[in-house]
Every structure is written in C-alpha cells, then in structure tokens.
Amino acid sequence: MLKDITLGQYFSGNSILHRLDPRIKIIAVLFFAVSVFIAKNVYSFAFLLLSVILLTLVSGISYKIVLKSIKPVLVIVIFTAVINLFFTKADETPLIDWLFITVYPRGIKTAVFMIVRILTLIVGTSLILTYTTSPIALTDGIERLLSPLKKIKVPVHEFAMMMTIALRFIPTLLEETDKIISAQKARGAGFDEGGLMKKAKAFLPILIPLFISAFRRADELAVAMECRCYRGDEGRTRMKELKMQGRDVTALILAVLFTACIIFFNTLPTTLSI
Amino acid sequence: MIKLENVSFDYSDAEDLIPADKVINNISLEIEKGSFVAILGHNGSGKSTLAKLFNGILIPKSGRVTVDGMDTSDEDLLFDIRRRVGMVFQNPDNQIVATTVEEDVAFAPENLGVEPSEIRRRVAEALETVGMTRFRQHSPSQLSGGQKQRVAIAGIIAMKPECIIFDESTAMLDPQGRKEVLDTITKLRQDGMTVVLITHYMNEAVYADRVIVMNDGNVEMDAPPRQIFSKVERLKEIGLDVPQVTELIFKLREAGYSLPHDLVFPEEGAEAIEKLILEHKQR
C-alpha cells in the first residue's frame, strides 16, 4: 500500500546525534558528502567505512534498519559496480579475458570503491540527517541557516512553513489516495488496462477527488491557523530555540577534521587508488 | 464576553458554492463570561455560521459582533480577538499544523511571541489537561480521531484563551473519541473556561448551563437544558434527536403518569421511573 512508503524516515531516539543542533548537522553532512567524493585511495575509503560504522553505533539505531536503507539503492549500486567492472580499460594485463569480457584489476578496484562511495554516502547522510533529525527540526535548521536571506526579501519563513505542512500532510494524503483508489475500484474502475491515453484517463477518478480534498484541507487548515493567531513570521518565537552548545562546536570541529583526514589519507602512497 | 447585536449573515457574495439559504437572521445574543452554552441545530440551521461569527472568521453583513468590546469587523483587532476566543473544528486532521504533537501545541504560543521557556511550560500544562502528555513526541498520523482532537484542544488551551468554541468537534468521532472530547470539555469547565459547544447531538448539551436551538437561521429556543428537553415534539419537528430516556418520560407523561417534565440525565429518568413503579406496587 501507498502508506508503506517511507520518505526520509526519522527514528526517534536520544543519542548524541539526535541531540545535535540541526544546523550543525546540515553543515556536517555537507562536509561528509564532500569527503566521500574526494576520497580516492584505500586508506580514505577504509576511513569512510569505519566512520559510518562508528556513526551507526553512536546513533543507537539498529544495524538492521541501516542495512534496510540500502535496499532501494541496491540496483544502482550493482549497476554502477558492474559497469565499472567490465568497462574500465587500463594498460595492464586483464585478470579475465574471455570472449568479449575483459576484467582489469583496475576495474575491480574502481567497482569496490564505487560501492563503498555510494553506500557510505547514503548511510552516512541518513544517519547524520534524516534518521536522527525530525523533519521539523530539519526544516527549522534550514530556515535558520538561510535566515540571512530574509534581509534580501527571500521568503525563507514561508518556504519553511510550506515544507512543514507538506511533511505533515504527506501521510494523510497518501492514506487518502489509498482510500480513493479502493473506493473507485469498488465501482469497477480499472487502472491497468488499455493504451496510454486510456490509462491516463483512468486516473481522473483518483486525481480529481484527491485535488478537491487537498484544496478543502488547505482551506480548513488556513482558517485553523488564523484562529491560532498565525500571521507569518511577525513577532513569532519558537519553543525549541536553537542554541549552539559545546557538543555542537565539537561536532563542527570533528566534521572539519574528518574532511582534513580524508585529504591527508588521500596523500598516502598506495597502488590501491583511483 | 461575546455580544451579537442584530447580526445577519448570508453567503450570497462568497465565491464558494455554499447554498445561499444558510443564513443568520437578525440575531442578538450574549455569551456570558464563564458560561457553558450549547448551540443545537440540524445541518444547515446556521449553527456553524453563528460560531464562525464569534471570532471573526466571518464578518456580519449587518449588525455587529464584539468580543470584550472589540468589534470583529475591525481587522486590526482580529489578532486580539482570536487569542481570546479559540476554536476547535470538526475535522481533526485539518487543524494540526506540525509533525509532532508538542510542536503543534506550541504553534499558537509561538505565534503570540511567548518566551520559549513559557511556551514549554504551557505546552506541558495543556497536554496534561487533555491527557496527551505520553504522546508528546508522536506524529499526528499515529493518533486516533479522539486523540487528534484532544491535541487540537491542547493547541487552543496553550493560547490561554478566555473562551473555546467547539464547532461540531465530535461529529466525525467514534463513541470513544466523542467521550474523550466531552470529558476534556468537562475538565475545562472545572477550570472556569467559557465554552460554546456546537453540536447536533442533544445528549451532549445536557451539561450546558444554557442551550440555544437554531432553526433556519433563527434562534428557536434559548433556555437552560431542562426547559429545552421538555419540548420533545418541537425538537423532533426541527430535525433533532431527543435522548431516548427523555422521549420515554415524555410518552409516559402523555399516557397520564405523573413524572417530572424536566429530567435531562438518564440516571434521573431511571430513578423517577423506579420510584413511580414502586409507588404503584405499594398501592
């Protein structure tokens, strides 16, 4: 069913990763992503892998859940690995040279590194951000990181509010879509017959009620928000103040150090590099 | 605290496709501070329109509505009016803004610019009042209808209003959810909150001090529940349900048995009938 789809799912908890300031986490993720992309030899990749394992332990999230997050990208990972394995050409003796298949040692190296690169990127960003930061804290973090833009009249608060409401209503609307699909099926609607035009037309009985309902919800929500004295950013305070604490500063330093380490490891001499 | 003077309203120039016969017809009334008023009526009687006039969601076409002396037609005053008169709506899903319970309850105080530490205190207190403290980290989609509605109520309590209007807040709930909301209202009453309850369930109105029955945009009756409930025939005529025990007593009285006419609680009815039977047995 549709509602089984999880979008950047948050697992509540109380680990140090959970408690970090979302702004710091956003910045740290940027450092992390850059590090993943500049890593180029066995030492830096090993360091990446090690840090991701460490992050998993620190987050307190079960390794099973973490492994599950890999599932959706598995196809991409395998595809990338296969491409690199078979299509990397190098000036060396191929390990396998059978019919039209040639595999060079360099291909194997690249394939392995690519796997590590994609997996650490996915798992690392999930652990630092989506798994350990509630969507609302994330939106909050983004709003505050971008708040200097308010000076040049960028509606940062409004965008953040839109994000929050979208996040809030995604599960509701997915559930509603499920319900409408079932209801139209009960009236004999078929969704998988006929050509493209016919198929597109078959979705009208779902889309129209869904849009009408979404507009009605939006309308009611707007009134409810006004009744709770919402008037945009004006004079608004927040329950959860974002205050930089010692641990946030430490985390930021660690993030910078992390990237520095990757750069350092990259310079170590080894034949196992790309 | 809320005062309506010769208020009329219709939807004739609204862009929405709401039928224009949903009108308010020259109504004057006052909601006293600290009172518990139930507004009854069938769908389309004008009861929800009336409620939306109370806090300036709708502005009267003629006449005026004032909240603590502030005219709702003055847009500059709306902010102050709405912080005094909170409103809980029918659909629990469409009034929760945030992705966690506690963030949602904090929404109104945040809009009011309350200090963060004070917001936290108010949120904790409001969640305690509605009995949802245990769920403060939950996402709204994990809650039942009654629970969501309690969160919505907490969101209003945290605003510290003087009055809360419940606009058919029980209509979409199952019996369990309805009970949860009504229990919460009882609790708010104990704390001295002014409550206006809009409903089409007669048995929700028994605890009110005053019942206003709406019909076709007019105030049909305005009296304490005991007087309202004795008018069984008229209530049925205008499409309202009379509680079963009230109807039974009405029928027994019609058949000539002497029973008080102003019983509203089922327990009272049961006692009166029990007494009646015992008396007959002794004879």
Added chain:
Amino acid sequence: MGTLRLEDVSYVYSPDTPFEKEALSQVSIEFKEKRTTGIIGHTGSGKSTVAQLLNGLLRPASGRVLLDGKDIFENPREIAKVRFRVGLVFQYPEYQLFEETVFRDIAFGPTNMGLDEEEIKRRVLSAARFVGLPEELLDKSPFELSGGQKRRVAIAGIMAMEPDVIVLDEPAAGLDPRGRDEIFSGIRKWREERGATVILISHSMEDMAMYADDIVVMKEGRVLISGTVDEVFCHAELIETSGLLIPQITSMTNKLSSKGLIDGDGIYTVDRAFDAITKALKG
C-alpha cells in the same frame, strides 16, 4: 442469490514489516440473504477490514470468502465481477465524487460494467429515486450539492450497479438525525424492493437496533457475539466490554429489570420500554 460467508478468514496488515498487525483472526460470519446485518465494533475491531474483504479489495491471508457458495478468489481475474455483485460504500463516500454531473457520477459504476446507455439511464434514475435525489439535481455538478446530498449521490452510485449485496461503512457518519433517518430508510426501501442483502458497518448500537435484523459484534479482530438483534441485546454487559456504548434505554431498562421492577431483558427501543413499564404499572 446474495449469501456471503466468511470462512475462517484471517487478515494481516503490512505482513513481514515492523508494522505487521493482525486485523482479523479466524473470523467466520454468515450474512443471510435478503436481511440487513449490522457489523459493529470499536475502531480497530476489524469491522472495516471485513468490508474490504467482502468484495475482494483485500485478499484473506487464510480462509475463504464465499459468495453463493463460491470462493470469490477462485478466479482472481474475475474479481471485478465480484465487485459488481457486492457493492461497497466507503465511509464518507462523498470524497470519491469526480464527474461533471451527478448523473454521470452515478453512472460511473454501471458504465464500467459495460451496460448499454438505455440500461444505464434506467439504473441511474432508479438509484436516485431510492436515495431521494430529485431529478433536477442530476444535471448539476456534484460539488454544488450540500454534504448530505453528496452522500446520497455516492450511495446511489453503488446502488446503480444493482449489486446482490450492498455493504455500507458508516453511511450516516457526520449527518444530523434527519439526514441519518433519510439515508437508512432509503437503504431499507432498496433492500425490500430489490430483494438484496444489506450489510451495515457502524459503531452505533442505537442505529443498529433500529435498522438491522442481525448483528455481529466484533472485538480485536474476532467475533464477540452474533445473532438477531434481540439475541445480541440480551448480552449488554458483554457488548460494553468491547468498548461500545449500549443505548441509554437498554442500560436503563436492564437496571429496572434486574431489580425485578419490569419484565424483559435487552430492550432497545423506546416503544418496547414504554410497553414494559406500562405493563408493570398496570400489573
């Protein structure tokens, strides 16, 4: 034609995930032909799951759903035909309307059945008559109608498929007493004239007492009690343990009869209570 039977049916939501939840376990229910059966239970008792199993929207994890003795999933490709024979009206069905006119919306089901125009027209008009929709509304947009009228359009849309069995999930939810009575009496008329089987899903014991012949009480995915309305109402205490509210009149008369003041257990209408009490008073 039109007997439906659940035979040891179990159903699990989100199997093999951390959210796995058994909604039904080993449920057997027989819905008798040409009768109205009420399925009643607290939210989460599994009653809505039963509704979707009956017309093959959900497939049992184990057990069978039999329509006139044949497993509805015997030939999964023919499941659409089962849905035309077992019509299902969802809760708040007005949210599924989408056509430009009321007529075309009601005609959606019959059109999907591949009927000719003449027959579709006949069915639409007949269905509209049953739910009390005046003919002049048929050319209007369904979105111009009032909430109660939309509900009727949606129910007519299922009736127009002329199913042998119609399943309605809370058809009166959110309606006022008058709207509720109109919907239920339309359904009753339809059953009588078409000789069809009706299954009502509800959490209101009072509605079921008024409109059902048989009742199945569900609790936590199992059948708690089933039987005729009279039989089921004799188990008031058991029903209350399932989180349902028994009608006011039942709890009152039960109290009187347990004290030996009146005769009769499981009274559920005002008229019967009146008879029992007057009998006691005269006797």
